[in-house]
Amino acid sequence: MKYVSTRGQAPALGFCDVLLAGLARDGGLYVPESWPQFSAEDFADLAGLSYDEAAYRLILPFVGGEIAASDLRAMCAEAYATFRHEAVAPLVQIGPNGFVLELFHGPTLAFKDVAMQLLARLMDHVLAARGRRATIVGATSGDTGGAAIEAFRGRAATDIFILFPKGRVSPVQQRQMTTVADPNVHAIAVEGTFDDCQAIVKALFNDHSFRDRVALSGINSINWGRIVAQLVYYVTAALSLGAPARKVSFTVPTGNFGDVFAGYVAKRIGLPIERLVIATNTNDILVRTLESGRYETSGVVPTASPSMDIQVSSNFERLLFEAVGRDGTLVRNLMASLAQSGGFTLPEAALERIRTEFSAGRASEDETAAIMRATLERSGYLADPHTAVGLSVASAAAPSRAPMVMLSTAHPAKFPDAVEAATGIRPALPASAGDLMQRAERFTVLANDAAAIAAFVEARSRAVEEKIYS
Ligand SMILES: Cc1ncc(COP(=O)(O)O)c(C=O)c1O
Ligand SMILES: N[C@@H](CCOP(=O)(O)O)C(=O)O
Numbered sequence: 033m034k035y036v037s038t039r040g041q042a043p044a045l046g047f048c049d050v051l052l053a054g055l056a057r058d059g060g061l062y063v064p065e066s067w068p069q070f071s072a073e074d075f076a077d078l079a080g081l082s083y084d085e086a087a088y089r090l091i092l093p094f095v096g097g098e099i100a101a102s103d104l105r106a107m108c109a110e111a112y113a114t115f116r117h118e119a120v121a122p123l124v125q126i127g128p129n130g131f132v133l134e135l136f137h138g139p140t141l142a143f144k145d146v147a148m149q150l151l152a153r154l155m156d157h158v159l160a161a162r163g164r165r166a167t168i169v170g171a172t173s174g175d176t177g178g179a180a181i182e183a184f185r186g187r188a189a190t191d192i193f194i195l196f197p198k199g200r201v202s203p204v205q206q207r208q209m210t211t212v213a214d215p216n217v218h219a220i221a222v223e224g225t226f227d228d229c230q231a232i233v234k235a236l237f238n239d240h241s242f243r244d245r246v247a248l249s250g251i252n253s254i255n256w257g258r259i260v261a262q263l264v265y266y267v268t269a270a271l272s273l274g275a276p277a278r279k280v281s282f283t284v285p286t287g288n289f290g291d292v293f294a295g296y297v298a299k300r301i302g303l304p305i306e307r308l309v310i311a312t313n314t315n316d317i318l319v320r321t322l323e324s325g326r327y328e329t330s331g332v333v334p335t336a337s338p339s340m341d342i343q344v345s346s347n348f349e350r351l352l353f354e355a356v357g358r359d360g361t362l363v364r365n366l367m368a369s370l371a372q373s374g375g376f377t378l379p380e381a382a383l384e385r386i387r388t389e390f391s392a393g394r395a396s397e398d399e400t401a402a403i404m405r406a407t408l409e410r411s412g413y414l415a416d417p418h419t420a421v422g423l424s425v426a427s428a429a430a431p432s433r434a435p436m437v438m439l440s441t442a443h444p445a446k447f448p449d450a451v452e453a454a455t456g457i458r459p460a461l462p463a464s465a466g467d468l469m470q471r472a473e474r475f476t477v478l479a480n481d482a483a484a485i486a487a488f489v490e491a492r493s494r495a496v497e498e499k500i501y502s
Contacts, residue, residue, distance in 0.1 A: 033046070033047060033064060033065070033068070033093065033094060033095070033096030033097075034046060034064075034065045034096070035047070035050045035062040035063060035064055035065065035256060036062065036063060036064075036065050036358075036360075037056035037057075037058050037060035037061070037062060037360065038056070038060035038061050038062075038063060038349050038350060038352070038353035038360060038363050039056065039058040039059055039060030039360050039363055039364040039367065040058070040060070040359075040360015040361055040363070040364065041057075041058035041060075041360065041364070042056035042057045042058040042060060043057075044065065045062065046096055046098050047094060047095045047096050047098045047099070047256075048098045048099070048158045050062045050255075050256050050257075051151075051154055051155055051158055051249075051255065051256070051257045052155065052158060052159070052166060052249050053249070054237060054248065054249050054250025054251075054252075054254055054255050055234060055237040055238075055250060055254050057240065058364070059234070059237075059238050059364075059367070060349065060353075060360070060363065060364070060367075061254055061256075061346070061347065061349050061350050061353075062256045063256070063350055063353060063354075064094065064256075067297070067300040067301055068093035068094060068301055069301060069302050070090075070301050070302040070303070071302065072276040072277075072302075074302075075267065075271065075275060075276040075302065075303065076276060077089075078090070078267065078268075078271060079271045082112075083112050083119060083120035083121060083264070083268060084108040084109045084111070084112040084113075084120070085105075085108070086264060086267065086268055086271075087108045087111075087112065087150070087261070087264045088101075088104055088105045088108040090263065090264050090267055090301075091104065091108070091150075091260055091261065091264070092104060094260045099154070099157065099158075103157060107150060107153040107154060107157065108150065110153060111149035111150040111153055112149070112150075114138060114139055114145070114149050115137045115138050115145070115149075116137045116138075116462065116464060117134070117137035120137065120146070120265075120268075121133060121134065121135050121137075121146065121265040121268060121269065122134050122137070123269055123272055123273070123437070124413065126407060126410075126411040126413050127410075127411065129432075129433075129434075129435050129436060130426070130435075130436050130438065131269070131273065131435060131436070131437045131438065132413065132415070132419070132423075132437075132438050132439075132440045133265060133269045133282075133437050133438065133439050133440060134440045135265060135439060135440060135441055136416075136440060136441065136442050136443040138179070139179075139182045139183075139464070140175070140178040140179045140182050140208050141204075141442060141443035141445065141446050141461075141462070141465070142175035142178070142179060142339075142441060142442040142443070142446065143175075143262075143291065143439065143440075143441040143442070144175045144176050144178075144179035144180070145179045145182070145183070146261060146262060146264075146265060147257070147258040147259075147261035147262050148176075148179040148180050148182070148183040148251065148258075149179075149183050150257070150261045151183065151251060151255065151257045151258060151261060152180075152183035152184050152187065154257055155189075155190065155249065155257070156187055156189060156190070159189040159190070160189060164189070164247065164495075165189050165190065165191075165247055165494060165495040166189065166190050166191075166247050166248070166249040166495060167190070167191050167193070167246040167247055167248055167249065167489060167493040167494075167495045167496070168180070168184065168190055168191065168192040168193065168248075168249045168250065168251050169193045169194075169195070169233055169236055169248060169250070169485075169489055170192070170193070170194050170195070170233065170250060170251045170252050171194075171195045171196075171226060171229035171230040171232070171233045171252060172194055172195070172196045172201070172209070172226070172229070173196075173197065173200070173201065173226035173229075173287065173338060173339045173340070173341055173342060174196065174200075174201040174202060174205035174206075174338055174339040174446075175205060175339050175441075175442060175446075176194075176251070176252060176253075177194040177195075177196050177201075177205070177208070177209045177219070178205055178208030178209050180192060180194060180251045181194060181208065181209050181212050181217050181219070182208070182212075184216070184217070184251070185212050185214040185216065185217050186214045186216065187216065188216075190216060190249070191216045191218070191492065191493050191494055191495065192216060192217055192218065192251070193218045193220060193485075193488075193489050193492075194209055194217075194218070194219050194220065195220050195222045195229040195232060195233065195485065196209060196219065196220070196221055196222065196226075196229065197221075197222060197224055197225050197226050197228070197229055198221035198222060198223055198224075198477060199221075200225065200226070200334060200338055200341065201338060201339075202338060202446055202447050202449075203469070204445065204446045204447075204448075204461065204465075204468065204469075205338075205339075205446060206473075207468050207469060207471065207473065208468065209475070210473040210474055210475040211468060211471035211472065211473055211474070212474075213474070216494075218476070218488075218489075218492060219474070219475040219476070220475065220476050220477075220478050220485065220488070221475055221476070221477045221478070222477075222478055222479075222480055222485070223477070223478070223479050223480050224480035225332045225341070226332070226341060226342055227329075227332060227342060227343050227344050228480045230252070230288075230342075230344060230346065231344070231482075232480070232481075232482045232485055233250065233252065234254075235482040236248060236482060236485070236486055236489070237250065239482075239486070242486050242490070245490065245496060246489060246490055246493045246495055246496050247493075247495040252288070252290075252346065253288055253289075253290025253291075253293075253346060253347055254346055254347075258290055259290060259293060259294050259297060259347070259350075260294075260297075262290065262291055262294035263294040263295070263297045263298045263301070266282060266294065266295045266298035266303060266305070267298055267303055269282075269437050270298075270303055270304070270305070270437075273435045273437070274435075275303060275304055276302075276303070276304055278304070278434070278435075279304045279305065279306040279434045280304070280305060280306065280434055280435050280436075280437055281305065281306040281307040281308070281309065281432060281434045281435070281436045281437065282295050282305065282307075282308055282309065282436075282437045282438075282439065283309040283311050283422045283423075283425055283426035283429070283436060283437070283438045283439065284308065284309065284310060284311060284422060284439050285311050285312075285337070285340060285418045285419060285421045285422040285439060285441050286310045286311060286312055286318060286340065286345070287312075287315075287339060287340035287341070287342040287345065288342055288345055288346045288347055289310075289318065289345040289346065289347035289348045289350075289351070290346070290347045291439065291441070292308055292310055292390070293347040293350055293351060295308045296308060296351065296354075296389065296390075299389070306432060306434035307390075307391060307429075307432065307434070308389060308390045308391075309390070309391050309392065309393065309422075309425060309426060309429055310322070310390055310391070310392035310393075310425075311392075311393060311394075311395065311421050311422040311424070311425035311426070312340065312392070312393075312394045312395075312421065312425075313335040313336075313337045313340050313341070313394065313395060313396075313397075313400065313421050314333050314335055314394060314396060314397065315332055315333055315335065315340065315341050315342055315343055316394040317329060317330070317343050317344075317345060318345055318348065318392055319392040319393060319394045321348075321378070321392075322383075322386065322387060322390065322391070322392040323392075325377055325378045325380070325383045326375060326376075326377050326378075327348070327366075327370065327375055327376055327377075327378065328374060328375030328376075329343040329344055329370075329374045329375065330343065331343075335397060335400075335417075336397055336400055336401070336417040336447070336450035336453075336454075337400065337416075337417040337418040337420070337421050337447075337450075338447075339418055339441075339442070340418055340421065344370075349363065349367060351386065352366065352378070352382065354385075355378070355382035355383075355385045355386050356379060356382045362379075366378075391429065392425075393424075393425035393428055393429065394425070395420070395421045395424035395425055399424045400417055400420045400421055400424055400454070401420075401450075401453065401454035402424075402454075403415075403420050403423045403424040403427060404417070404420045404423075404451065404454040404455050405454055405455055407420070407423055408455050408457070414444050414451065414455065414457060414459060415440060415444065416440070416441070416442040416443060416444040416446060416447050416450075416451065417447050417450045417451070417454075418441045418442050418447075419438070419439070419440040419441055419442065420454075422438045422439060422440075422441075423438055426438050443459075443462070444459040445459040445460055445461045445462070445465075476488065
């Protein structure tokens with residue numbers, strides 16, 4: 033199994049190299065050369081297995097024999113043993129044909145743990161086998177950072193630097209990043225938005241000299257390892273609801289497009305998915321794109337679902353690559369136009385292809401608060417604001433016979449102010465969070481300046497210090 037870049041100019045790599053590479057050297061994102069196929073019988077065989085066993089069997093074909101099956105099996109078992117719920121990703125019925133897929137039972141109370149707990153183990157395994165180190169630089173709008181820090185803290189072969197937009201994450205999210213004392217962890221508050229943080233990460237990857245000097249790796253969903261781990265819960269949820277004999281639809285609160293793209297991958301490998309619904313808050317570039325065919329950034333508006341306050345939706349490039357018939361040159365040109373003029377127009381045929389697989393809707397701030405109240409009243413279910421964006425968009429979707437699974441991407445206690453303002457209930461953090469809100473914080477504030485951040489990283493990276501990176 034080889035992986036190719038969406039921009040067509042980077043070398044094809046195997047799974048382990050892709051894990052460490054993060055972004056391809058031509059600025060593109062890696063995708064498998066072809067999609068492994070699971071038959072209806074293969075899916076039926078997964079029904080009733082534990083989550084970690086299902087994860088192992090689903091991920092194995094993507095690894096292409098580069099990691100021993102027994103090691104992958106052990107890493108899946110370890111990763112999902114960190115979850116507080118035995119099912120890892122349980123389904124909760126909240127309506128006749130509506131189900132919430134709870135993805136927040138991991139250590140940092142957001143869906144990012146599902147992939148990050150496995151990714152950290154996979155990267156550690158590959159680095160140990162190669163006797164080298166990596167320097168991870170990631171961008172977060174709030175949840176990726178905490179999940180990555182938790183998963184990589186104390187790991188000998190990695191230093192991790194997380195850029196978060198100063199003043200734009202919730203207090204719980206910030207503390208999950210800033211109260212970790214391990215010396216390999218560096219939280220950086222950037223004077224800018226998440227899009228600025230993500231642009232800096234991409235600029236560092238595209239500076240090949242810096243990238244090689246620090247042995248740069250990524251943990252954002254630009255890293256294929258994130259996507260492959262996220263496709264698992266689409267499969268386990270669908271199997272619980274009667275797949276492969278029955279089709280299932282999913283509504284996915286969306287920002288960087290990694291989660292919903294994992295749903296698309298689940299479909300490509302053979303899972304019978306009826307509809308993938310993209311749900312955004314007022315930062316609605318994806319909704320506008322599906323409506324008009326024009327992918328065009330506008331200013332980021334702060335909302336009650338801050339982790340989705342994103343305009344440049346990284347993984348849309350992977351879908352674009354698929355939709356234009358895997359034409360890397362065309363993707364490269366469209367992304368150049370995005371960089372130069374802030375937008376591009378999708379070719380008509382690509383737009384049609386995307387519309388046959390996805391629909392999209394937005395929820396305003398009022399609609400998000402209203403559905404939180406209504407869901408609590410009708411079903412006794414308390415949703416976080418990101419999940420609520422999905423619930424609102426799903427409630428407006430055309431009725432269908434397929435069950436609708438709405439992904440719940442964060443625990444409500446990560447956003448207590450917004451939940452309390454909408455419902456009057458202030459959710460408490462689970463006991464596993466311990467004294468998070470009392471611990472001392474440690475972080476550095478830096479300007480929105482790639483050069484300053486590169487210098488900060490380089491000065492603290494042990495890969496540079498010890499020169500063991502290749
Ligand atoms: C709580 C929460 N929900 C939804 C999303 C959107 O997920 P994605 O970026 O994979 O589209 C994010 C982060 O992006 C998030 O942190
Ligand atoms: N919402 C995310 C943004 C980064 O997304 P990623 O999936 O590409 O890591 C966050 O919480 O940081």
